[in-house]
Amino acid sequence: MLSRGGGRARPARGGGFELYSWYFFRISGLVLIFMAIFHVVVMHVVNTVDEIDFAFVADRWNSPFWRVYDMLLLFFAMLHGVNGARVSIDDYVHRAGWRIVAYSALWLITVLFLVIGAMAIVTFDPNAFDTVTAGS
Amino acid sequence: MQVNLKILRYNPEIDSKAHFETYTVEAEPTDRVLDALNEVKWTRDGTLTYRRSCAHGVCGSDAMRINGRNALACKLLIQDVGDSMTIEPLMGFRVIKDLVIDMDQFWENYKKIKPFLINDDQAPAGRERLQSQEEREVFDDTTKCIMCAACTTACPITWTNDKWVGPAAIVAAHRFIYDSRDQGQDERLNILNDRSGVWRCRTVFNCTDACPRDIKVTRAIEQVKRTMLYDNM
Amino acid sequence: MLNIYRGREGMISWALHRLTGLGVLLFLLIHIADIYVINYGPEAFDELLFIYHNPFFRAMEVLLVAALYYHGLNGLRIIAIDFWDRAVLYQRQLFWAVVIAFFVTFIPTAILMLRPVLWAN
Amino acid sequence: MYHRHDVVIVGAGGAGLMAAAQLAHVADVAVVSKLHPSRSHTGAAQGGIGAALGNVEEDHWIWHMFDTVKGGDYIVDQDAAEVLSREAIDAVLELEHMGLPFNRTPDGKIDQRRFGGHTRNFGEAAVRRACFSSDRTGHMILHTLYQQAIKQQVTFFDEFQMLDLIITDDGVCNGVVTLEIATGEIHIFHAKAVIMATGGFGRAYKVTSNAMANTGDGAAIPFRRGIPLEDMEFFQFHPTGIYKLGILLTEGARGEGGILRNANGERFMERYAPTLKDLAPRDMVSRHIWQEIREGRGIDGSDFVHLDLTHLPPGVLHEKLPDITGFVMTYLGIDPAESLVPIQPTAHYAMGGLPTDIDGRVTIDADNTVMPGLYAAGEVACVSVHGANRLGTNSLVDLVVFGRRAGKHAAEMVKTTDLEPLPPEPDFRGRAEISNLFDRKTGENPSKIRAELQADMMDKASVFRTGETLEEMRVKLAELRDRYSKVAIQDHGKIFNTDLLEALELNCLLDVSEAIVEGAIARKESRGAHMREDYPDRDDEEWLNHTLAYRTSGGIQLKKKPVVLTRFEPKERKY
Numbered sequence A: 001m002l003s004r005g006g007g008r009a010r011p012a013r014g015g016g017f018e019l020y021s022w023y024f025f026r027i028s029g030l031v032l033i034f035m036a037i038f039h040v041v042v043m044h045v046v047n048t049v050d051e052i053d054f055a056f057v058a059d060r061w062n063s064p065f066w067r068v069y070d071m072l073l074l075f076f077a078m079l080h081g082v083n084g085a086r087v088s089i090d091d092y093v094h095r096a097g098w099r100i101v102a103y104s105a106l107w108l109i110t111v112l113f114l115v116i117g118a119m120a121i122v123t124f125d126p127n128a129f130d131t132v133t134a135g136s
Numbered sequence B: 001m002q003v004n005l006k007i008l009r010y011n012p013e014i015d016s017k018a019h020f021e022t023y024t025v026e027a028e029p030t031d032r033v034l035d036a037l038n039e040v041k042w043t044r045d046g047t048l049t050y051r052r053s054c055a056h057g058v059c060g061s062d063a064m065r066i067n068g069r070n071a072l073a074c075k076l077l078i079q080d081v082g083d084s085m086t087i088e089p090l091m092g093f094r095v096i097k098d099l100v101i102d103m104d105q106f107w108e109n110y111k112k113i114k115p116f117l118i119n120d121d122q123a124p125a126g127r128e129r130l131q132s133q134e135e136r137e138v139f140d141d142t143t144k145c146i147m148c149a150a151c152t153t154a155c156p157i158t159w160t161n162d163k164w165v166g167p168a169a170i171v172a173a174h175r176f177i178y179d180s181r182d183q184g185q186d187e188r189l190n191i192l193n194d195r196s197g198v199w200r201c202r203t204v205f206n207c208t209d210a211c212p213r214d215i216k217v218t219r220a221i222e223q224v225k226r227t228m229l230y231d232n233m
Numbered sequence C: 001m002l003n004i005y006r007g008r009e010g011m012i013s014w015a016l017h018r019l020t021g022l023g024v025l026l027f028l029l030i031h032i033a034d035i036y037v038i039n040y041g042p043e044a045f046d047e048l049l050f051i052y053h054n055p056f057f058r059a060m061e062v063l064l065v066a067a068l069y070y071h072g073l074n075g076l077r078i079i080a081i082d083f084w085d086r087a088v089l090y091q092r093q094l095f096w097a098v099v100i101a102f103f104v105t106f107i108p109t110a111i112l113m114l115r116p117v118l119w120a121n
Numbered sequence D: 001m002y003h004r005h006d007v008v009i010v011g012a013g014g015a016g017l018m019a020a021a022q023l024a025h026v027a028d029v030a031v032v033s034k035l036h037p038s039r040s041h042t043g044a045a046q047g048g049i050g051a052a053l054g055n056v057e058e059d060h061w062i063w064h065m066f067d068t069v070k071g072g073d074y075i076v077d078q079d080a081a082e083v084l085s086r087e088a089i090d091a092v093l094e095l096e097h098m099g100l101p102f103n104r105t106p107d108g109k110i111d112q113r114r115f116g117g118h119t120r121n122f123g124e125a126a127v128r129r130a131c132f133s134s135d136r137t138g139h140m141i142l143h144t145l146y147q148q149a150i151k152q153q154v155t156f157f158d159e160f161q162m163l164d165l166i167i168t169d170d171g172v173c174n175g176v177v178t179l180e181i182a183t184g185e186i187h188i189f190h191a192k193a194v195i196m197a198t199g200g201f202g203r204a205y206k207v208t209s210n211a212m213a214n215t216g217d218g219a220a221i222p223f224r225r226g227i228p229l230e231d232m233e234f235f236q237f238h239p240t241g242i243y244k245l246g247i248l249l250t251e252g253a254r255g256e257g258g259i260l261r262n263a264n265g266e267r268f269m270e271r272y273a274p275t276l277k278d279l280a281p282r283d284m285v286s287r288h289i290w291q292e293i294r295e296g297r298g299i300d301g302s303d304f305v306h307l308d309l310t311h312l313p314p315g316v317l318h319e320k321l322p323d324i325t326g327f328v329m330t331y332l333g334i335d336p337a338e339s340l341v342p343i344q345p346t347a348h349y350a351m352g353g354l355p356t357d358i359d360g361r362v363t364i365d366a367d368n369t370v371m372p373g374l375y376a377a378g379e380v381a382c383v384s385v386h387g388a389n390r391l392g393t394n395s396l397v398d399l400v401v402f403g404r405r406a407g408k409h410a411a412e413m414v415k416t417t418d419l420e421p422l423p424p425e426p427d428f429r430g431r432a433e434i435s436n437l438f439d440r441k442t443g444e445n446p447s448k449i450r451a452e453l454q455a456d457m458m459d460k461a462s463v464f465r466t467g468e469t470l471e472e473m474r475v476k477l478a479e480l481r482d483r484y485s486k487v488a489i490q491d492h493g494k495i496f497n498t499d500l501l502e503a504l505e506l507n508c509l510l511d512v513s514e515a516i517v518e519g520a521i522a523r524k525e526s527r528g529a530h531m532r533e534d535y536p537d538r539d540d541e542e543w544l545n546h547t548l549a550y551r552t553s554g555g556i557q558l559k560k561k562p563v564v565l566t567r568f569e570p571k572e573r574k575y
């Protein structure tokens, strides 16, 4: 092989994005360990899925606390998870074409699910349906 | 004792794909795996191809995958691997022939991080640049690197992501970033802050396990990450 | 040809971490979709919830919790390694600590979750 | 393929890279090496590089020069030794400025330690002169120089093996013929100057500290083309190689306080060298180890003695000798802090080689006539600063001092010289040698010949020699040479054909072995590393001179060449 050293390295791309992404993993992870686990424990352990129905959710979302809680959880978990998926795509998808497809799909899914998730939490109005009975 | 070597062979001039070939040779338990390979080459099959030179773990030529893990053939004794072993080339780079891989990309990654002292001040005339023993100690571990590529090719990120600079290049950068005489820290940290830089490391530790010089590779990478983080925060 | 690297604890822990992370993400997406259905009223929602009662989904749910527990605990291990210089030297022990902590937390959780099935009849 | 450069350097060890550093910005230079540069054997050097910095105790270059001359048993060229010891200081500082991470003294200077044969005030006591970076000084030198070459964008041709030297009919060297290992293609490098820096040939012996690539190619190939080899009979055996394996345990281990012990646990070197004891020069220590063994005081009556490091203060092994501690643990499974280490002398260093002047120019006769265009530096060269026995740490000094001088001189030379046209078909010899090996389909396996060569050289031409054993070796070599002409290799491919390369290297080993043996037969005295039991004394009347070996059609011819004496008169050598 003919080798010659030292040419100027290509300038750093993306500024500090990778750094903040990495840092966000840690911060959101720490937040999630409380929020996600608490969520799972409440929803799937203390209550089991047998007890969860429309009424249960409606009751829960009567309290603004739970709406804010779920909103935060949604954003932290999604951004954390999507960031992870982004890194994985970077590692496994190489062909330029496929990369574009994969990233586009990822960002689309991200936006779409954040929007519909947020919409569900914000716009949900149990009183819009007449069968309302609160309590479990 | 009799030793069985199952070696992944590939000769681009003959083979369309790699295949295993098994050889049985006589060896002492205290012989090196390299001795067994030499025995195969010198008495059984002269076409067996691998790199080697120093035969005692200091030149970095003969890193290969022995029983599924990266090691230097000259630093691993038969008694430590047993009487049957599978030998394959390092993963992640193109195989040129048998156990010889194409290291071009590896050296490019090395060069990318500017592996040389950067200090634009006039060196003092007639004496050395001073450095305390403590300052010297900080980067001692990473000066031991022999560029064998065992770490980089053991890293799962290398296998799938060809842009990743890899642990060996970061080890080389570490050696300069923490050298009190060096002034190129910013440049090097900038280069490693890239998408292909340190953040791609997922603390898999295969590199540290593979390093024949017992360099704490992951530790070095983590130190670089922290320096970058604290500098930017 | 099977081309597998014989990694040790670090590699296993990472492979599981990535797998569980992506798994939980997938579950999260499904979960967002089903919650979205709530805006279509109780009938639609409760009907959908029915699928959660099917045994396959119950198993998946337990698996989700397992994944989340492991991922979370190992996440703590990674964070420790990232910010505490000496932790790299103990990463192997930390992995086994994660494994132990995982079983200690997951087994009771699983029992509690499956109690309707276990004690149903 | 054809390449044109001002200067081609063959070999990317310490000497080649140091020369490249001088040339990088002033000329078009290419470095050709059969190994990737960082694999060169300079990286194996452990103990240190000598320079009278006086960082830890008083020291002067002239003391260094005296030790070098005396260590070499007075057939050192003293003009060269003076250059070596004066410029060592500057060269070491230059290495530090390039970034070499030396160990440090408490006040932040380069740390220094004791090494064999280095003394204060002309032999009074051991002095701390070896500058070191743990016990991987060579590794740090090699990497630092390679890194500088990267910085300066030197052009490298990695994994290109030299096959032949191009010399015009007018006797001007203007290129080399090489084989690109990865493809099997022949490349011709056409240049105004060629610098040979291909290192040593310890692989002529069975037990050696040398790398498998150290096969003396850069000595053998010019030798075939009529250039003489100087002082080949002097081959150094290092006292402390790991038993059977030959892996080196640096003299720095004794510099830090290690002791040699025989079967009785006795520190036998006290008897032979009362002042320096275990730190006497290598030729003496190796000889006395064999003497102990012969007189039945080897461990368990066998052919090794012990290196005792168990009494060193805790921490010394880990801080100053970590690598050799690792070698002992890896290859012997014992901890040198607790157990005695079995050692035996190991073939280590070629004092002889291509004769050069103090600017690295290769000379071809007793009058120092220069061959235009050809330079040599490092272990392949014989300046001669090492005479009959090299002192520890002086080889690394040799690399940087004379590598630098050769590079500087070549840089000047190419400015005023025109490129000579290549002779017709410059690569015909190289091609013929290869096709000759490829064409023979049946014949002996060259590996067998190499094994016999190494075993017999070890028995008959190592630490002790007699006229009789050497004659036997001469006969054996003729036989091996004949068998070599009928060998067959198994690999007939073009891509990365190491089978072919090993056969080519064996040919080089045969050449240098012949020169060693012929020189040793002729030199009827004992001096430095050359110990003739049938002529146990030094004979300054007859033999205070160098030998030049020429390969001719009628076999090897020897000539004498005078030694340059300046400051120091030959005296009896006592330590």
Ligand SMILES: Cc1cc2nc3c(=O)[nH]c(=O)nc-3n(C[C@H](O)[C@H](O)[C@H](O)COP(=O)(O)OP(=O)(O)OC[C@H]3O[C@@H](n4cnc5c(N)ncnc54)[C@H](O)[C@@H]3O)c2cc1C
Pocket (backbone or CB within 6 Å): D010, D011, D012, D013, D014, D015, D016, D032, D033, D034, D035, D036, D037, D040, D041, D042, D043, D044, D045, D046, D047, D048, D049, D050, D137, D138, D160, D161, D162, D163, D197, D198, D199, D200, D209, D210, D211, D213, D214, D217, D218, D248, D250, D348, D349, D377, D378, D379, D380, D392, D393, D394, D395, D396, D397, D399
């Ligand atoms: C184990 C050990 C420890 C040592 N410790 C010390 C010490 O502490 N202090 C000290 O002063 N000295 C020491 N020495 C001696 C010293 O290291 C060597 O003499 C010195 O490194 C030789 O350097 P070099 O540049 O001449 O050659 P090398 O470093 O051997 O380099 C030779 C170069 O030539 C190339 N080459 C060879 N043949 C060909 C060919 N046919 N075609 C193309 N390229 C070719 C090789 O690829 C290589 O790049 C030690 C030696 C050994 C073996």
Ligand code: HEM
Pocket (backbone or CB within 6 Å): A025, A026, A028, A029, A030, A032, A033, A034, A036, A037, A077, A078, A080, A081, A082, A083, A084, A085, A087, A088, B201, B202, B203, C017, C018, C020, C021, C022, C024, C025, C026, C028, C068, C071, C072, C073, C075, C076, C078, C079
């Ligand atoms: C419970 C608390 C959680 C913690 C403590 C946590 C922690 C972490 C950490 C530290 C990383 C970075 C790994 C690395 O850089 O090597 C990470 C990656 C990841 N996380 Fe989480 N996480 C948690 C929850 C979640 C959830 C809920 C999801 C899914 C939505 C998720 C999906 C992912 C994914 C996909 C990755 C990328 C994996 C990789 O790149 O290998 N995590 N997590």
Ligand code: SF4
Pocket (backbone or CB within 6 Å): B144, B145, B146, B147, B148, B149, B150, B151, B152, B167, B168, B171, B207, B210, B211, B212, B213, B214, B215, B217
């Ligand atoms: S860090 Fe270790 S494994 Fe990696 S190249 Fe250097 S010596 Fe080899």
Ligand code: F3S
Pocket (backbone or CB within 6 Å): B154, B155, B156, B157, B166, B167, B200, B201, B202, B203, B204, B205, B206, B207, B208, B217, B218, B221
């Ligand atoms: S194996 Fe790879 S992911 Fe990081 S810790 Fe080592 S570089």
Ligand code: FES
Pocket (backbone or CB within 6 Å): B051, B052, B053, B054, B055, B056, B057, B058, B059, B060, B061, B062, B063, B072, B073, B074, B075
């Ligand atoms: S041959 Fe040099 S490291 Fe193994």
